[in-house]
Amino acid sequence: MDVFCDLEVDVNGEEVFMVDKNIISCYSGRIKRLLGKSKGGTGNLKVIFHDFPGGGEGFELTTRFCYSKGKIEINPLNVSLLHCIAIFMEMSESFSGVQNLFEQTDKSFEDIKYWTWSELLAALKQCKELLPAVTSSGLLHRCVDSLVGRLALAGEASPCPSTSSPDSSGLRLSTDTRSTESLRNNFRATWWFEDLVSLNPPLVKMLTKSMVWRKFDHGVIVRFLLYYQKSRFVTAGVDDKCKIIETVVEMLYSLDHSAVSCKSLFGILRVALNLNIKKCCRTILENMIGLQLDQATLDNLLVPSPVAMDHIYDVNLVLRFTRSFLGTGFCRVPLIRVQKVANLMDSYIAEVSPDPSLKPSKFCSLVRAIPDLARESFDGIYHAMDMYLESHAELSIEEKKRICCMLNYEKLSAECCKHLAHNSNFPSSASVEALASHQKKFKSLLEDTNQPKPSIDSPYSSVATENKGKTEESCEQIVLYAGRLDISDENEKLRANLQGMQCRVLELEKVCKKMQNQMAKMLKSRLSGQSNARSLPRLCS
Structure with missing residues (x-):
């Protein structure tokens, strides 16, 4: 021809x-x-x-x-x-x-089932260059399923003897049998990571979905995705980095969230902050972190603020974390987890409060982000509020009052009440509230000491004596606070309230002294009665 x-x-x-x-x-x-x-x-x-x-x-x-x-x-x-x-x-x-x-x-x-691991990998890499033609033909899915199926069949052993042999030098580093076995199991579970690093994000997404469908261990999948992101970032450009991060976040979100550590998510977030990733991807990442906020540390939350904002730290980001954490409802989250987040937020608020660019409304939003019920004590909030008012001395009285309204005085310790009473950073109304709360606690303490008197041999007698001492101390402190409090700038109503409180304190002092005398007489009579009983001879049964 x-x-x-x-x-x-x-x-x-x-x-x-x-x-x-x-x-x-x-x-x-x-x-x-x-x-x-x-x-x-x-x-x-x-x-x-x-x-x-x-x-x-x-x-x-x-x-x-x-x-x-x-x-x-x-x-x-x-x-x-x-x-x-x-x-x-x-x-x-x-x-x-x-x-x-x-x-x-x-x-x-x-005959794909008879191909070696290297041949399967080569075919998949060639498919990478033929997208989207191989996707429409169904060829890519056949290669991916075969590759993942080979991993599933391999179990703990690699199909490549050269890379998974138990006799390899990498598995003879320890003479401890348990350490060697642990290293061997870890190596067997991750031997294929390096082989799949060269694949592009769409192929990694397909592989991950196939692994999930075949019920692979989610912990191993998470480790692969993190390894893939770290390895590819070494040589990837900006656009490729965005695609890699978006793929990794999307696939992590499809896995069991308990398999993804909070530390790993914050590591991805810090990398993503410098990239222009899609807004939906950023939202998914923040939601995943928010759901595990009780596992975060203060260093995790101290994320620098974006360039366009004046704040030193990204306060809005932390607020979004708390909304995600409580998104399902406060009552549905175990109290112990909420309390951990409350303690973490108190530390964070104290850290950011000296920021001169932090507005009062934003400071209040941080305090209100966690319900009052989650805080066992408001001492941390008080100290943070003290630093904030000291760093923002230019605030008006009304602004200071709005800030102080967030204090739960009933959850302030006696030490904080004492400090607040003569703290010039706080408005006088806050000092009055602190005194009122302290008086309420004093009444409660007095009621405890007014319970039926225990016997001389009762272990509660020492408690009653201790409460008596606390009562005396509380009376002296309240009178002392009232004498030091300067309310020259307050109205007549506040002055009248304070005078009424002083009168009630004096009345309580009288009642307290009367109770002390009665208790002393009762103790004396009990002691004399026991002394007479000891002098009598024992009766024979």
């Missing part, structure tokens, strides 16, 4: 091939269809392809197949490319009794 070069083929603008149109059209339905539409002529015809699979290399394989009368070596290294070419060039018609290219490649994939 004479060979003519009467057809010019431009492949993706990369290379130009001169081929025999009759030979190529015998095997390619697409070329035959294009030539049928041409009007013909004496000159050469030209065909231009813009998205030919494999570019010039792919078209060269096509011509080799056609000029060899439908014969070509098909192996795991080129089967993916040839299969995509067969679909693109519509090579599904048989010629001279020889199977067409589509049938030959499809038959080769039937």
Whole structure:
């Protein structure tokens, strides 16, 4: 058969091939269809392809197949490319009794279960270069399922003896049997990480979904995703880093959240802060952190504020964390977890309170982010509030009052009440509230001491004596606070309230002294009674 070069083929603008149109059209339905539409002529015809699979290399394989009368070596290294070419060039018609290219490649994939690990990996890497053609043909899913299936069958042992042999030097570092076994198990679970690092994000997403479907250990999947992100970031550009982060976050979100540590999520967040990732991805990452906020540390929360904001730290980010944590409702979260977050938030508020750019409204939002019921004590909030008022001395009295309204005086210790009573940073109304709360606690303490008197041998007698001492001390403190309090700037109503409190304190002092005398007489009579009992002889039974 004479060979003519009467057809010019431009492949993706990369290379130009001169081929025999009759030979190529015998095997390619697409070329035959294009030539049928041409009007013909004496000159050469030209065909231009813009998205030919494999570019010039792919078209060269096509011509080799056609000029060899439908014969070509098909192996795991080129089967993916040839299969995509067969679909693109519509090579599904048989010629001279020889199977067409589509049938030959499809038959080769039937033997995929016999391929080695290296062959499977090579085929998958080739698919990476053929997206999205391999996706539409279903070829990519077959490669991914086969690769993950091989991992599932391998179990704890690697299909590559050279990388998973128990006799390798990496497993002989420890003479401790338990340490060696732990290292061996860890190595067996992660030996394939390095092999899959070169895959692009879409393929990693498909692999992860397949692993989840096959019920892989979520902890191992998490470790792979984190390893993938760290390894790829070494050489990736800015755009590629965004795609990698978005893929990793999306896949982590699909896993059991308990398998993803809070520390790892904060590590991803700090990297993502410098990238322009999608808003939905950022929201997912923040929600995942928020759900584990009770596991965070103060250092985790001290995230620098974006450039456009004046705050030293990103306060809005922490507020979003708390909303995610309590998103399901305060009553549905175990109290011990909420209390951990409350303690963490108290430390965070104390850390950011000296920031001169922190507005009163934002400070109040931080305090209100956690319900009062979650705080066993408000001492931490008081100290943070003291620092904030000291750093923002320019605030008006009304602004200071709004801030002090968030204090739960009933949960302030006696030490904090004592400090607040003569703290010039706080408005006088706050000092009055502190005194009122302290008086209420004093009344409660007095009621405890007014319970039925215990016997002299009772262990509670020491408690009563101790309460008596506390009562005396409380009376002296309240009178002392009232004497030191300066309310010259307050109205007459506050002055009248304070005078009334002083009168009530004096009355309570009288009652307290009267109770002390009664208790002393009772103790004396009990002691004399026991002394007389000891002097009497024992009666015989």
